[in-house]
Amino acid sequence: MNPFRWTFRAQFLAGFVLCAALLSYALYSQYYGGLLPCPLCTFQRGVFVVLGLMFLLGALHSPKRKGARGVYGLLAAAVAAVGVAIAGRHVWLQSLPPDQVPACGPDLSYMMEAFPLTDVLRKVFTGSGECAEVDWTFLGLAMPAWSLIWFGALGLWALYAAFRSRKSIFS
Secondary structure, eight states: OOGGGSOHHHHHHHHHHHHHHHHHHHHHHHHTTOOOOOHHHHHHHHHHHHHHHHHHHHHHHOOSSHHHHHHHHHHHHHHHHHHHHHHHHHHHHHHSOGGGSOOOOOOHHHHHHHSOHHHHHHHHHHOOHHHHOOOOEETTEEHHHHHHHHHHHHHHHHHHHHHSOOOOTTO
16 A cells, blocks of 8 residues: 555556646636636646646556656656746745835736736746735645645655556566
8 A cells, every 4th residue: 555666557556646636726716716817826726737647648648667657757847847846936926025016016817918928927926915915824834835835745656656666576
C-alpha cells in the first residue's frame, strides 16, 4: 500500500485523482459555498485541468521505457511549474499591504469578450483587487497558498513517478 512503490500507471492515476478532487472542491466552494473565483483562480483551475490530463494520459499510456516515462514526468512537472508561478503570484498579491493592492478590474468573461488575448493575459497576471481578497482559509492558508503547495507536490510526484528506479520482478 506504499504509494512510493506503486507502478507508474498507479502513481499517475493517483495524480489525476488528486487533480480531479482539487477541482471538485473548487467547484463545490464556488457553487455551494458562494466563493466566486477571481481571474488568477480561474487560471489556476485551468492549470489543474491540464495537469490532470497529463497525469491521465500518462496513466493510460503507461510506457515501459524509462525515456517515455521521463517525457510524461517532465511535461507534468512543467505544467505544475506554470501553476506554481500563477499561484505564487496570487499569494504575493494577497500578501501586499492594502494601500498597494491594484484596483479591481472587469471580470474575466468580460475581458475575454472585449480585449485581445494578450491584453487579457497581461491584465490577469498584473492582478487586481479581487485577487488580493482572502475569502477562505484552512489551517491559516488561503486557497492560492494551498494551490501553490499542491502544484509543487504534484510536480515532484510526477518527477518521482517518472524517474524512480524500478526493480524488475524477474531479476
